[in-house]
Amino acid sequence: MNNKIYQKTLEMIPPLSLLLLWELFVLIAVLDARFFPAPHVILISLWEQITLGYYWHDVSSSLIRITLGFVIGSVVGVAIGISIGISSLCRALFEPIVAATFPIPKLALMPLIILLFGLDELGKVIVIAIGVLFPVIIQTTAGISNVDQTYKEVAYNYGASRWNYFKTVALPAAAPSIFIGLKLGSGMAILLIVAAEMQGASAGIGYRIWSAYSLFDIPTMFVALSTIALLGYLSYTVIEKLEHRVISWHRSPQKERDASGKNKD
Known part of the structure; x- marks a missing residue:
């Protein structure tokens, strides 16, 4: 518990230091307050938006769109990715389409x-789902x-069916990579919500x-930008927590080194 508190404290130092420097630079006129209002001015604007009621309305509207787009894109993406990974026929059908359409800027599809x-x-x-x-x-x-091909050979040598191999070997082995895709996808969803809501949204x-x-x-603009940053951090954290629960057996090399260091101590 103490280590978690210590880690959280360390994580708070950089953003708090940045805010203090920002406040100082505005105070001594290094930054133009017209374009970079001091953090306390942004906080006042945030409080005004909350009391007027439209802040939470904006956040909830965006969260609904982000969540729906993320869920649709993730479910379809995992299904297609698995199909390409395990089937040569699906790879031949889908891989050229993915390779051709991936470089297209998603905002250009708006x-x-x-x-x-x-x-x-x-x-x-x-547009978020895409x-x-x-x-x-x-x-x-x-x-x-x-x-690893060795895992596949061992599974089939022990009589595993194609479904059992996928369920017990391929999917667990691919889970860390899938969660990386989900983290990247959540960031893309938050990135695209800004552009999507600039057209025809109230x-x-x-x-x-x-x-x-x-x-x-x-x-007000900085309040919205700060909210986007906070949503990005929270979405990444939620997916990471889910990853730790779903694949608790998986540990990154850094965590392994940290654990071995603690054991030595």
Whole structure:
């Protein structure tokens, strides 16, 4: 417990130091307060938005879109990635399409998605799902394809069926790579929500950023940007906690070194 408290304390030092420096630089006029309002001014703006009620409305609107897009993109991405990894037929069918469409900037698809689905919620969810889809497919495919051949030979030598091999060997071995894809996908979802909400939205963090920019309300814009950063951190943390629960047997090399060091002490 003490080690966790110590680690959390260390994690708080860099952001708090940055905020203190920011406050100081605005105070001594190194930073222009018109474009970089002091942190206490941003906090005041945050409190005003909370008391007026639209802050949580923006956050909840964005979270619904992010969650739906992330779940759809993740489920489809894992399914396609597994199919490519275990089936040569699926690899021949899907891999060229993934390779060809992955480099296309997802924001460049916004006009097409608007034409097909309009400016309603479905279009915003779809653009997020597409952004999540590719990193999940790529990481899942890599995880399934890179399973040590020795494991496969041992499983089949002991009479494992194709399904048993996949369930007991391939999927657990690929799980760390799949979770990396989910982490990358969550970051992509939060990145795309800003662009998705700048078109045809009446609420959301992206809408608030654009609205604040249009009105030159810089503190409100920084509140929205800070919220995006916080959502990114929280989503990464939640997926990491889930990863530790689902694949508790997996430990990174750094954690192994830390554990061995503690045992020696």
